[in-house]
Amino acid sequence: MGNPIVEFKDVVKEYGQGEGKQTAVNHVDFSIEEGEFVVILGQSGAGKSTVLNMLGGMDTPTSGMVMVDGLEVSAMNDKKLSDYRAEKIGFIFQFYNLIPSLTAYENVALTKSIVNDALDPMDMLNRVGLGNHAKKFPSQMSGGEQQRVSIARALAKNPKIILGDEPTGALDSETGVKVLELLVDMSHNYGNTVIVVTHNADIAKCADKVIRMKNGKIREIKLNDAPIPVEEVEW
Amino acid sequence: MLLRKMFREMRGNLGQFISVMVLSFLATFIYAGFESNVVGSRKAVENFHRETNCADAWIYSEGFKKENLDEVRKLDFVKDAQFRTEIRGTTVDYDGAQLDIYLMDESIILKPYLYKGKEGALDRLKESKSVEFDSEDENGVWLNWSFANEWNISVGDKIKLEYSGVKFERIVRGLIMEPEYEYTKAEKDSDINFKTLAYVYMSYKAFPIREYAQNLVKSGKIDVEKLKDSDELIPYSTMLVTFTDDAKETAAEKIKAEKSSISEAMYYESQISDAIDKNYAVMIDKDSVIGIKRITDELSQHDTFSYAFAFIFLVVAILVISTTMSRLVERQRTQIGTMNALGMKRGKVAVHYMSYSFLVSFVGSLAGLIAGPKVIGKLIISMVMEWYIIPDVSAGSNVLFYVVAAVVVVVCVLSSYVSCRKLLNVPPAAALRPAAPKKAKRILAERLPFWDKLSFSTQYNMRDVSRAPLRAVMGIVGTAVGTVLVIYAFGCYILVDDVVDWNFEKLQNYGYQMALSDDKKVEYFDELCDEVDGEMIMTDQIELAKKPNAPSMEKRKQTITVIEGKGLQNITDEKTNITSMVPGKVAISSRLAKEMGVEVGDKIYWHIYSKNDWYMSEVGLINRSPETAGITILRKDFEKTGCEYVPSFIITKKNIMKYDDREGVSGVYDMEKIKKAFVDGYEVIKYLFYMMMLFSIITVVVVLYNSGNLSFHERLKEFATLKVMGLSTKKIRRILNQENIWFAVLGIIVGSPFGKPSLTAMMNSNGDNFDYYINVPMYLYILSGVFILVVAVAVSMLFSRKIKKLDMVETLKGLE
Known part of the structure; x- marks a missing residue:
């Protein structure tokens, strides 16, 4: 484990105004070390996705500070946020969000238009085990395969942090395990910091750190001294 | 709910x-x-x-006999018939405006429509109280309202007229309108000018017959002996006929059964011809009266x-x-x-x-x-x-x-x-x-050798187009329509200058025009013409056909122009370049030639409306004129036919404005003034320019905005994903703009070829006389293309704000 790469300091996120005002994230503090595999756990409406969005530079806090790799993300303007997302973050979505009109290879190669030092798309596809699916379009692949392309796409930017929003949420358990294995592998063997948001408590068993959220607040931060291997996870 | x-x-x-x-x-x-x-x-x-x-048929003759009218009236299909005499003179005080005089001893057909004005109106003209035509009135005329309006002449005013060297003054009894003059222009004019054309209805009794006869005798054009027979002095030149409704219906049924293209009126020509012992030169129906037909054609065009x-x-x-x-x-x-x-x-x-x-x-x-x-x-x-x-x-x-x-x-x-x-x-x-997700498949363009070298946005957009072809069709068709309208608009705009140049720089190589009366012999006008270094021109209405004794439906009513070939009145070829007449042969206007199926070397047959004798000529040239259809012939060739040469104008480069009072001259005109009136008249066409430009902009904006909007919404999630991945707003905008620009460019390419034909079709559908040479130079296509592109880019810009404000979280939160 290394130095903190992510720091949330007294972060608040509110939506709406007046009587309709809702606090999605309520004075949240936590930090994440470089290379950790972190699971943010919580039920629907707990505020976990809001945390992930602020971390990913897609949303800004109402107050407080979000620091990532020494940069104050919460103070960035649109242009800087765009650069930040390009260089630091790899995002994996629940519904993959691949570009339907691009092949698997092209979806990954898309990163070349975003960053200058993108990794070789074919290497990334091979890494997720889809080297032989490079020419397929998303509609020609299963959900699990699409999610693996999505991971390859995230990896191709060589980001410091990979964010996953319910990355196994749309997959069956067998496929979900495979995707989870990849994410753990990225963290433990390639040194990427992987942060996954989920409501599935079983996934938390294989995480280095688990942040439990409820009603916008952190209920518990737990370091997992002995995470179980992914193949033993059941859900 | x-x-x-x-x-x-x-x-x-x-x-x-x-x-x-x-x-x-x-x-x-x-x-x-x-x-x-x-x-x-x-x-x-x-x-x-x-x-x-309004008459159903006009029958012209060198001179009808009184019994001809009785015979026609007896025919069971004839509702009514009437004689009149048509002569052409000039006004005295109104810049020598052309004057068409209709002499009548009754007015039951083509009765004048009276402009009565408003009682108590402040404007003298607007309170005018026209009275019905009176064939017993010896001192009055009924003047056309359009001319009176231009010159502020009202009922009760005196007006000086001139015919065949005889000047006389009459009182205006009424201001009138007449169907034959729904559209009309003076013979010297290239376009409508209400100031230069007057027409009057008057009784035979109001005509200065004595002075006229004296003048004819004086000029040697008539023998004193002939004065005994006044019918020959002012013969009935026209018979107007209306048919019964039943007769028209019967004719329509028979024409349909016979699959003939003849009109209902012309169906009865042979029976009328027999009734008047073939004592006529030509019979025409409404469709051959330019003043009536022009509005019918124009309305069909608008339809x-x-x-x-x-x-x-x-x-x-x-x-x-x-x-x-x-x-x-x-x-x-x-x-x-x-x-x-x-x-x-x-x-x-x-x-x-x-x-x-x-x-x-x-x-x-x-x-x-x-x-x-x-x-x-x-x-x-x-x-x-x-x-x-x-x-x-x-x-x-x-x-x-x-x-x-x-x-x-x-x-x-x-x-x-x-x-x-x-x-x-x-x-x-x-x-x-x-x-x-929508199925994607390999597209044809991927087989291109340079496919891999294309940028991401190009590949992405090409695939997107293949996934949403209807949107692409909408964008391209819409822009193509916009392009046609813009080319059309620019074409209209330059057409005015082109026609002015063609008419006044190429065809008319002179500065002044002198209208001639018919009370002098040709030799007199020859001397006058030499005096001013001019060229004499004769124009008249003719009927022509491709073969001798052609049936009515194959005869065309057009104009003959007789020139001397001195280079003052030019003739232009089909591309509007000045060319020369072929001696011994005639030139025929291109549109008429096409309609008749006539080519160089073919023979055509023609006769002057008011004369019964037909002549044959060989076509030596196909010429083009913007607003005059018919044939052109050299004077020496015309005279060889034996047809009487009656010059209408002398044209010259010399300033002849002082010749106004010369005998035999009914008016002198400065072509600069005529040109100005022509240009002013054509200014109206420029309204079309603005209208078409507006329609074009609306079409292009609506279609491209919609296409861009749909493209944006269809790819909303994709753009949000790209934004999350860190692709800059500028690059995403470029992707969206690129597609719209493609549609615009393809629309321009597809639409451009239709611009000129549609403009030509519209401009020439005004009537048989019109034969504009539509020239759409390359720069206009480029200008139109640039204009469409500018609109397309401006529309695309509307989306930039949307992409900048694209809420990634909301967009990616759910699928709905």
């Missing part, structure tokens, strides 16, 4: 629904606008003809435009509504599934989605139906009436207006039904799940 849902969702897709509304509006607006002019004008023409008892424009905008509206509704319905997949799962019948769901397009197309069409006649109808009528004299014209309407508006609504509703039908057939359980 569903209504509330509809309004809320329409607010969310305001851009697209406004587009559909605008297009529905435009389709009916343009149709109703153009058509209200057609319906209103036709009705006014019909009323005008009915009130004046075509109203349907063509309505159709074009309807097609674009269908494309827009299809794509809009498809997208809306696809986005509502789970809602449709939910409604189905809740037990709502499929029909009700379909009606719900059809009601979107019904509402917008209904509102648009209704607004178009109301605004069209009030805006376009009024504008066109005021433009058209710059050229025509028809009383009481106002925008009209008929049941077809409502039918067309209903068609627009029904087509829009049907296209939205087609869009949602597919989804309604999906079982509710399946519809409740998000749709599978």
Whole structure:
């Protein structure tokens, strides 16, 4: 484990105004070390996705500070946020969000238009085990395969942090395990910091750190001294 | 509840629904606008003809006998018949304006339409109290209202007239309008100028017969002995005939049965011919009277435009509504599934989605139906009436207006039904799940050797186009229509300068014109012509055919122009370059030649309207003139035929304005003034320019905005994903703009070839006389293309803000 790469300091996120005002994230503090595999756990409406969005530079806090790799993300303007997302973050979505009109290879190669030092798309596809699916379009692949392309796409930017929003949420358990294995592998063997948001408590068993959220607040931060291997996870 | 849902969702897709509304509006607006002019004008023409008892046939002769009229009146298919004498003189005080004199001893056919004015009006002219024509009046004339209006002449004023060297003064008894002069221009003019053409109705008793006879004797044109027979001095030159309604119906049925193209009036020519012992030169119907036919042609042209424009905008509206509704319905997949799962019948769901397009197309069409006649109808009528004299014209309407508006609504509703039908057939359980992503497949362009070298945005957009072909078609067709309209607009704009240059720089190589009266011998005018270094021109109405003794339907009524070949009156070829006559042969105008199927080397047969003898000539040249159709012949060749040479003008470069008082000269004209009047008249065409530019901009903006909007919404999630991945707003904007620019460029390429033919068709559909050489130079195509591109880029810019403000979190949160 290394130095903190992510720091949330007294972060608040509110939506709406007046009587309709809702606090999605309520004075949240936590930090994440470089290379950790972190699971943010919580039920629907707990505020976990809001945390992930602020971390990913897609949303800004109402107050407080979000620091990532020494940069104050919460103070960035649109242009800087765009650069930040390009260089630091790899995002994996629940519904993959691949570009339907691009092949698997092209979806990954898309990163070349975003960053200058993108990794070789074919290497990334091979890494997720889809080297032989490079020419397929998303509609020609299963959900699990699409999610693996999505991971390859995230990896191709060589980001410091990979964010996953319910990355196994749309997959069956067998496929979900495979995707989870990849994410753990990225963290433990390639040194990427992987942060996954989920409501599935079983996934938390294989995480280095688990942040439990409820009603916008952190209920518990737990370091997992002995995470179980992914193949033993059941859900 | 569903209504509330509809309004809320329409607010969310305001851009697209406004587009559909605008297009529905435009389709009916343009149709109703153009058509209200057609319906209103036709009705006014019909009323005008009915009130004046317009003739069905005009029969010309060198001189009818009184019994000819009785014989014709006896024919059972003839309702009425009347004689008159047509002679041409000039006015004395009004810049020598042309004067057409109609002498009558009764006025039962082509009765003058009286302009009575308003009682107590401050304007002297507007309070004029015209009285009915009186064949016993020895001192009065009935003058055309258009001329009186230009010169501020009112009832009771005295007017000086001149015919054949005889000057006389008469009192204006009435201001009149007459169907033969619905459209007309003075012989010397290139275009309408109400200041230069007067016509009067007058009794034979008001004609200065004594002075006229003395003048003829003095000039040696007539023998004193002939004076005994006044009928020969002022012969009845025209017989006007109307047919009974039954006769017209019978003729129509027989013509239909015989599959003939002859008119109802001409059907009775042989029987009339027998009744008057063939004592006539030519018989014509309304279609051969240019003054009447021109408005009929013009209204037919507007009729075509109203349907063509309505159709074009309807097609674009269908494309827009299809794509809009498809997208809306696809986005509502789970809602449709939910409604189905809740037990709502499929029909009700379909009606719900059809009601979107019904509402917008209904509102648009209704607004178009109301605004069209009030805006376009009024504008066109005021433009058209710059050229025509028809009383009481106002925008009209008929049941077809409502039918067309209903068609627009029904087509829009049907296209939205087609869009949602597919989804309604999906079982509710399946519809409740998000749709599978659209299937993508390899496209043809991927086989290109340089495919891999294309940028990401190019590859991405090419695939996107292959996934959404209808949107691409909409964008391209819409831009193509816009391009045609812009080329059309620019073409109209430069046409005015082209025609002016053609008429006044190429064809007319002179500065002054002298109108000649017919009271002097040719030798006198020859001397006068030499004196001013001029060239004599004769023009007259002729009838011509491709073969001798051709039936009526194969004869054409046109103009003969006799020139001396001195280079003052030029002749131009089909590309408007100055060329020369072929001695011994005639030139025939290109449009007439095409219609008659005549080529160089063919023979044609012709005769002067008022003369009975036919002549044969060989075609040596096909020439082109913007507004004069007919044949041109050299004087020496004309005289060889034996036909009487009666010069109409002398044209010269010398200033001859002081020759106004010379004997035999009925008027002198400065061509600069005529040119100015011509240019002023054509200024109206520039309104067309503005109208077309406006329609073009609306079409391009609506279509490209809609295409861009649809493209943006269809790829919203993709753009949000790209944004999350860190792709800059600028790059995403570039992707979106690139596609719209492609559509614009392809639309320009597709539309450009149609610009010139449509402009040519429109400009030449005004009547047989018109034969404009439409020149659309390359720079105009480039200018049009640039204009469309600028509009396209401007429309694309509208989306930049949307991409900048794209909420990634909201967009990616759910699928709906």
